[in-house]
Amino acid sequence: MIKCPFCQTTHVANTLFCSECGTYLLEDDRRGTDPLGTGEIGWVGTEEEGSEHLAQHGSGPLGVRLHIGESGRQVEAPLSKAIHLGRLDPASDVFPELDLSEDGGLEKGVSRRHARILKREGTVVVEDLGSINGTFINGKRLAPYLPEALHDGDQLQLGKLLIEVELS
Amino acid sequence: MQIDKDYYEILGIPQTATDEEIRQAYRSLARRSHPDVSGDAEASEEFQDVQEAYETLSDPAQRQKYDQWREQQGRDKSSALSLRAIASHQTLLAIPEEQAYYVLLNATPASDLPTSRLPLNLSLVLDRSTSMQGMRLQQVKEATRQIIDKLQPEDALSLVVFSDRAEVLLPSQHNVDKAMAKSIASTIQPSGGTEMLQGLLSGLSEIERNQSDTSVNHLILLTDGQTYGDEQGCLEEAEAAGNRQISLSTMGIGSDWNEDLLDQMAALSGGVSTYIDSPRKVVDIFKDTVRSLGLVVARELVMSINPRSGIRLHEAFQITPHIRRLESRGDRMVLGPLGTDQGKAILMEFRVQGLPVNEQRLMRITVEGDVPGKANRRSWEWVELAAVISETPDPDADIPxxxxxxxxxxxxxxxxxxxxxxxxxxxxxxxxxxxxxxxxxxxxxxxxxxxxxxxxxxxxxxxxxxxxxxxxxxxxxxxxxxxxxxxxxxxx
Structure with missing residues (x-):
């Protein structure tokens, strides 16, 4: 038997999450994200032009396809809800839809909660979630929590990890 | 052994059928196809097949041999399904108490499967009650027009509106004249209350006019209000539709509709219910629903689990396309249709107790499905899971x-x-x-x-x-x- 440290409910051995309060029940020693030197990332400066007007209407793309890093791993996601990009860390309640751990996320400076892609008023946008090493579109760094439009063919960069964007 | 006969398909039962189910299936089929009863040659051939199937499957030794062959055959012919199972543990600690063991099963269409689109037999059943006035109805009309634009000649479409009564605006037809259909959709005017059962019945009978074995028979029902007094009727019709291979997408717009009812109707028919929180989303949701309908590989997947003793299933959930609790019927679980563009992920939690130390085979999980696009329509695949039961913990063990x-x-x-x-x-x-x-x-x-x-x-x-x-x-x-x-x- 094991006991939830948070609400004291008991569970059978090997249980992963407390069924009462949802707490992760395994010990964990994952590492946090180290800041990278700015030279390593190669950013060009923050976006200069005013951010584009978001389209008022229209349905826009239904899905997004991402080509990730050197491995060229490809994933496809519907845009019916926000897609979070980061690194899985159950102990701190981080379950990104797109876990970049296997793409060298930690070494490349990807935060656990790094950025999210979502559709707003028919336009696909990306928002930096206060990541340590920043989110970039075509080399331009985004201000945290300020969503910017994402276009087909854009180069998205999380820390040093490059992601190519395809909208469908 | 004969190569081209699937005894389970002949008897219309799954591979996991019990002896009693085999006997029952045989009795009812034999009664129908017995030459003395029907008297025609085709039936007598059918009777011979049924006889042969029963003789093989009712004898445990013969059945085992046949099953092995059938499974071999399934592998060789490359099943339409591909299964991948990930277990939480490769090593389980030998402890006297009960412990949890998780399995995540991914069912996807086999990669070499030709992705041909199945023809649709679709009915749109739309609420036009007074409360739909304005943005809601406007967006629903736009969504309908966009669906019409995407139709292929082989698709059948019907259009039904309902308020206090139902009205068939476009009877079910192939080769829809798109300009005509779109102008009909544009004429929908709001008025009256919400009598859902009437709309549902009209939509279902339209679908039946063009129903076929190889098409995806589907009804999309959209409402924004409560229906009164006919809930039970709606549930019965939804279940009956499911039994006739017609699935329902039920969609509620706004906040005044009954989510328990729409949810149950969808579930009973093997479909999905959707909440549309803003009229702006109607177009996307309609388009997405219709697009994925044609991309069905298997119309109904059934999963069965055969664990060794000392292991029992605690609970099971579908994780993707969306989370839902799976209920078992006997030792089987109905998983619903499998799309070409989206697999199904199932998460099972098992309880393990009292297994002897050593390497152990834990269970076999089998998934069967009706694959309309394949010549041999009954397709199945299975995975075996094993673990080492050890006195010492594995220091490198990580939960995937x-x-x-x-x-x-x-x-x-x-x-x-x-x-x-x-x-x-x-x-x-x-x-x-x-x-x-x-x-x-x-x-x-x-x-x-x-x-x-x-x-x-x-x-x-x-x-x-x-x-x-x-x-x-x-x-x-x-x-x-x-x-x-x-x-x-x-x-x-």
Whole structure:
């Protein structure tokens, strides 16, 4: 038997999450994200032009396809809800839809909660979630929590990890 | 052994059928096809097949031999399904007490399967009651026109509107004249109340006019209100439709409709219910639903689990396309249709106790499905799971990330289930507390909208003792969509 440290409910051995309060029940020693030197990332400066007007209407793309890093791993996601990009860390309640751990996320400076892609008023946008090493579109760094439009063919960069964007 | 005969298909039973089920299937088929009864040659051939199938399957030794051959055959012919199972543990500690063991099963269409689109036999059944006036109806008309534009000549479409009564605007037909159909859709005017059963019945009878074995027979029902007095009728019709291979997408717009009813109707027919929180989303949701309909590989998947003794299934959930609890019927679970563009992920939690030390075969999981696009339509695939039962723990053992991710999202869905159960039982303060805990978890996940809804409803619950109609829907449909995960694309 094991006991939830948070609400004291008991569970059978090997249980992963407390069924009462949802707490992760395994010990964990994952590492946090180290800041990278700015030279390593190669950013060009923050976006200069005013951010584009978001389209008022229209349905826009239904899905997004991402080509990730050197491995060229490809994933496809519907845009019916926000897609979070980061690194899985159950102990701190981080379950990104797109876990970049296997793409060298930690070494490349990807935060656990790094950025999210979502559709707003028919336009696909990306928002930096206060990541340590920043989110970039075509080399331009985004201000945290300020969503910017994402276009087909854009180069998205999380820390040093490059992601190519395809909208469908 | 004869190569081209599938005895299970001849008897119309799954591979996991019990002796009793085999006997029953045989009796009813033999009665129908017996040459003395029917007298025609075709029937007598059928009778011989039935006879042969029964003789083989009713004899345990012969059945085992046949099963082995059939499975071999399934592998060799490359099944239309591909299964991949990930287990939480490769090594289980030999302890006297019960322990948990998780399996995440991914069912996807086999990569070499030609992805031909199946023809649609679709009926749109639309609520045109007074409350639909304005933006709602406007968007529904636009969505309908866009669906019409996407139709292929082989697709059949019918258009039904309902208020106090139902009206067939476009009878079911192939080769739809698109300009004509779109102008009909544009004429829909709001008036009257909401009598859902009438609309449902008209839509179903339109579908039946063009129903075939190889088409995807589907009804999309959209409403924004409560229907009164005919709920039971709606449920019965939905279940009957499911039995006739017609599935229902039920969609509620706004907050005044009955989510229990729409949910159950969809579930009974093997379809999905959707909450449309803003009229702007109608077009996307309609388009997405219709697009994925044609991309069905298997119309109904059935999973069966054969664990060794000492292991039992504790609970099972579908994780993708959306979270839902799976109920077993006997030792089987109905998983619903499998699309070409989206696989199904199933998470099972087992309880293990008293296994002897050593390497152990734990279970076999079999998935069967009806694949309309394949010559041999009954397709199946299975996976075997094994683990080492050891006295010493494995220091390098890590729970695979996909299992952790799935369970993390599932934990929130289950809290929602429990909060609703507490509420149902009148345990207001327990339900409130759960919603608050849930809001914290959701906030951590970055699901701010859903977190806000949960927190608002927790406050309302504490004050008024109930949830708002809108909040109920937001939480219910929001938590089941938590598991939408990107799909890996493989290029071979």
């Amino acid at each position: 990330p996909p299992i952790v991710t799935a369970l993390g999202k599932l934990a929130i869905f289950k809290m929602q289930e429990k909060a609703m159960a507490d509420l149902e039982a009148g345990e207001i303060s327990a339900a409130t507390q759960r919603l608050e805990t849930m809001a914290t978890r959701l906030l951590n996940l970055g699901e701010t909208d859903l977190a806000r809804a949960a927190l608002l409803e927790a406050g309302r619950l504490a004050r008024t003792g109930d949830l708002s109609a809108e909040g109920r829907k937001k939480i219910r449909y929001g938590t089941r969509a938590l598991s939408i995960l990107p799909k890996e694309i493989h290029h071979d």
